[in-house]
Amino acid sequence: MMESRKTWVGQPVPRKEDLRLLVGRGRFIDDIVLPNLKHAAIVRSPYAHAEIEGIDFSAALEMPGVRGVLTGADVAAWSLPFAVGVPVAPKYYACAVDRARYVGEPVAVVVADDRYLAEDALEAVEVDYTPLPPVMDIEAAIEPGAPQLHPELERNLYSHRHFRYGDWEAACREADRIVKGKFRFSKYASTPIETYGVIASYDPFTESYEVYSNYQGPFVAHALVSLALRVPENRMRWIVPADIGGGFGVKAGVYPYIALLALAARKTGCAVKWIEDRQEHLTAGTTGTDRVTELEAAVKADGTILGLKDRAMDSCGGYIRPPEPGCSYRSIGNHTGAYRIRHLEREVMVVATNKSLTGPNRGYTCPQLYFSLERMVDTVAAELGLDPAEVRFRNLVQPEEFPYKTATGGLYDSGDYPRALRTALERFDYPGRRARQAEARAEGRLVGIGMATVVEPSVTNIAYVGLAKSYADRVKEHPKSGSGEAVMVKMDPLGAVHVIAATNPQGQGHETVLAQVVADELGVHPDDVTVSDVMDTHQRLMSITSGGYSSRFASIGTTAAVTAARQLRSRLLRIAAHLLDAQPDALTLSDGRVAVEGAPERSIEIRHVAGTAHWNQSLIPEEMEVGLFGVGFYNMPTSQPPDEQDRVNSSNTYGCIAEVMAIEIDRETGAIDVLKWVSVHDAGTILNPMLLEGQLRGGIAHGIGGALLEECAYDEDGQILTGSFQDYLVPTAMEIPPVEIVHQVTPSPITALGSKGTGEGSAMSAPATLGNAVADALAPLGVVVDTLPLSPQRIWHWIQEAGG
Amino acid sequence: MQPNPLFGCSIRRSTPIVKPAAFAYEAPETVEEALALLERYGEGAKVLAGGQSLVPMMNFRLAQPEVLIDINGLAELDYIRLQDGPEAGRELAIGALTRQRTAELSPLVEEHCPLLAEALGHVAHAAIRNRGTVGGSLVHADPSAEIATVLTTLDGRVTLRGPAGERSLAPGDFLLGYLTTGLAPDELLVEARFPAIRPGARWGFLEFSRRQGDFAIAAVAAMLELDSGGACTAARIGLGGVAPAPVRALAAERALVGRRIDGDAIDEAGRLAQEVCDTEGDYHASEEYKRNLAGVLTRRCLAQALERGREAE
DSSP states (O other), rough: OOOOSSTTSSOOOOOTTHHHHTOOHHHHHHGOOOEEEEEEEEEEOSSSSSSEEEEHHHHHTTTTTTTEEHHHHHEEEEOOOOOSSSOOOOOOOOSSSEEETTOOOOOEEEEEHHHHHHHHHHOOEEEEEEEEOOOHHOOOOOSTTOSOOOOSSSSTTTEEEEEEEHHHHHHHOOOEEEEEEEEOOHHHHHSSSSSOEEEEEEEETTTTTEEOOOOOOOSHHHHHHHHHSSSSGGGGGEEEOOOOOOOOOOGGHHHHHHHHHHHHHHHHTEEEEEEEOOOHHHHHHHHHEEEEEEEEEEEEETTTTEOOOOOEEEEEESSSOOOTTTHHHEEEEEETBBBOOEEEEEEEEEEEOOOOOBBSSSSSSSSHHHHHHHHHHHHHHHTTOOOOOHHHHHBBOOOOOOOOOOOTEEEEEOOOOOHHHHHHHHHHHHHHHHHHHHHHHTTTEEEEEEEHHHHHEOOOOOOGGGGGSSSSHHHTOOOOOOOEEEEEEOOOOOOOEEEEOOOOOOOOOHHHHHHHHHHHHHHHOOOGGGEOOOBBBBTTTTTTOOOSSOOOOIIHHHHHHHHHHHHHHHHHHHHHHHHSSOOGGGEETTTTTTEEEEHHHHEEEEHHHHHHHHHHHGGGGGGGGOOEEEEEEOOOOTTOOOOOOOOOOOOEEEEEEEEEEEEEEEEOEEEEEEEEEEEEEOOOOOHHHHHHHOOOOOOHHHHIIIIIIOOOOBBTTSSSOSSTTSSSSOHHHHHGOOOEEEEEOOOTTTTTSSSSOOTTHHHHHHHHHHHHHHHHGGGTOOOOOSSOOOOOOHHHHHHHHHHO | OOOOTTTTTTOOHHHHSOOOOEEEOOOSHHHHHHHHHHHHHHGEEEEESSTHHHHHHHHHTOOSSSEEEEOOOOGGOEEEEEEOOOOGOOEEEETTTTHHHHHOOOOOHHHHOOOOOOOOOHSSSSHHHHHHHHHHHHHHHHHHOOOOOHHHHOEEEEEETTTTTEEOHHHHHHEEETTEEEETTTOOOEEEEOOOOOOTTTEEEEOOOSTSSSSSEEEEEEEEEOOSSBBEEEEEEEEEESSOOOEEHHHHHHHHHHHOHHHHHHHHHHHHHHHOOOOBBBBSSSSHHHHHHHHHHHHHHHHHHHHHHHOOO
């Protein structure tokens, strides 16, 4: 047993989760077995865009073991389209009803005694399609005459808004120069090692559903799915397994399947399990959006960025579904990144294309945002003949300005951005490496240095969704805002502590951190704290925002746990004070004992206090609360609805990242070799440095994937080119260069422990940093680096076009 | 001490996560039995060796064999032998069931066919090479496969056995195109032969892929022999991934023989090697980019071979 310490927060406490995971005894969705469990396979559209003229599944019903087939007709009869927060929402059901709008869209569900039989029967379902012309390109989709996906929409636009913050025209008048750029961000995903999974059953007597799924919350989806299935939430019991094999935001995309499988269970009268396979995931799972950004910056000759004008077009795929159109609004509060830019003009378009559907994907829209913003900062530096570091220092929010309110309504809680960048440059040996770069360039080598300084938002404020509607439309509805989490802590008769949470970990180690946090508050050892962090909507306290997404846990999960533990501690100390005949505030709690400060002989073991509270309540005065539990519910007070000028604090805690890297490009092959990479992270108080390191390394790998390798690519007919791991390239250990990680700690004033979320990290910044490094390497050739992924062939073609 | 949670327990998954169509399964114990089964089932049968390509194709249901003939019990096909070859040379005979990893780590292969040993290190990942077999890769006939590229470069042979006995084919008669071979449905590939390296010969192998272990966008193998004056007396250059099957760059080879291999010679060989490209390109590499890589890798591979020779001296 480890020695008891003063504080457990900040220690690399080994993960409580690891033993069961390492020996293969995790409790994942596919480990759950129910009585009368049958298995589903999904008929999917082979066309990007096609009318469904008819479905004949009579042959499938004759096949051995087949229990039933669910089609769009059932779905339309039994459920409603999912509600979406846009003024005109095309109908999005759990499966295609009369038209398919992307390759892989569910068209029917076959339920059979096992998955093999279900797959066999898939081939016997005959769907009569009339193909329609698809539209795959964002800019082509909004052109007049483009194929229209939904009759309700104009120009294939799910959402179209203009925003003004400050005075862009004034910024232009004051500026010495207007710098322009256009950037294309590619569609990619997260590929968690565990794919989506659902087990659903239906009770016809109570007309209620029970589902198990590896969803990342209930978040808003519990309400959305209940609405779609036309039951109140208490007749839609939703259970998330204890273990989820990675989420990264894309697991939020499982909820339409929850509705689909719930209906299949209702149709067949069986409990139905569906475990998505990798091909299904890569074809029809959630991805981030591909985005085209046209950007203008009004700048002074000294590099001061006065204003930004942008036109951002996000491709949302064949349907818009919550939490989209978050793609265009979720990062609005941190739209100016780490910089003091006060004047903005924005045009935002969320576009329908015949691609798979989108949603959160590690950094939810921040990789897109920072790729264009940070490439723009470097473009400004290049056009003004300034060092990109100098331009950044000129514009960074200064440490004394916190809490800093951005032009768009973001409220940055704490930070020291200049120090982060200075640290990164020092560790990188910036002057030395610039000198070596000059030497390499003289030899004709393509060496580049890239950097990025970005703000890492965490704990989404759901209010941002309101921006899809104008203020005039918003005031007609109830305003929405919030980011809350609930945790309970209880003490048993022998003094054992149990934490009950529903933060829906997907591998991050929440059990471990909850035990650390609660152990500190209650003066016990983390090994003596057990944690049940499992969502069950019938048994857990929650808010509409509860869940494991938007890096909420480190900020708000821990704050709720501390709140709960302090409530329990307070009850415990009051009882102990009574038993010790002392004042509660004169007591200390450590090493399993309550003692009177300065009089250690007047002490009592925690378990005796607990025993009294449970076994002999007559000893305790009536006015004292004897229930040895605490319930912590914490909602970020900084979460407010958007104001009349469309300003909104779209997240709550804001960390920062400063990265610098050097690369060399092989002129003949276009391959990139990373020579040096320094990544400075400030996530406030460090809860567990080992877990933090894991998150940061993972974010870096994901950022490399998005920047260099990963892409959901389609041909012009809308067929997906990257439907298996042979073509959808996830970085492996061999593709990850050494990265020097440096920690900076600027505690958050709005969380109990000063911690901030940081699970997304360099996934947001690495595409920008790598993009800037490649642009710098190719600068002597005059190449414009504006598109991802930075594949060798793309870079080689750029070099050829530049005559290099 | 924590109790061992594995003790007395077995790990089970509730749902099979692989899902091929139904098939029958045969596990012959001798080549003769395997041949009899092939004769009986004909086109409906697929031979299962390491399963590293076949099983994924079955799970995608791209392959739906009626019967799988599992030859993993044919111990007689698991060997690596040095033997006399044609024209007074020596050769390595490798049984079709020999695991790629076994061949890669074999001292015999290292000594007598170091080009093959090097190329094997580029075949996917070690875990895959532990199962994947030399024969399985050849029969699968992926255009970018390293083993087939080396076989083509060195002009080795494959031995096929069928009801009428054995026949031996040159690489060009066996590797006919994309996933296509000269193997008849009632035949089994039993052996591949790789000529042993001649004393003083220099060799190189390079490939380019987007990630370590991926199929090569282009791969180049080279073998050079120089006389005491440094002039090239023999050259072999083979390319994978740039045509429907691995291909020799004969014009490039001819351009090297009889001259000192300097920068100009290497550049010319690179240019000529590009001429063998016969590909439409794909998502990862346009035709133009593949042609470029064929040239770049050929030059670098020749330079690597020369450098290796210098190190050896």
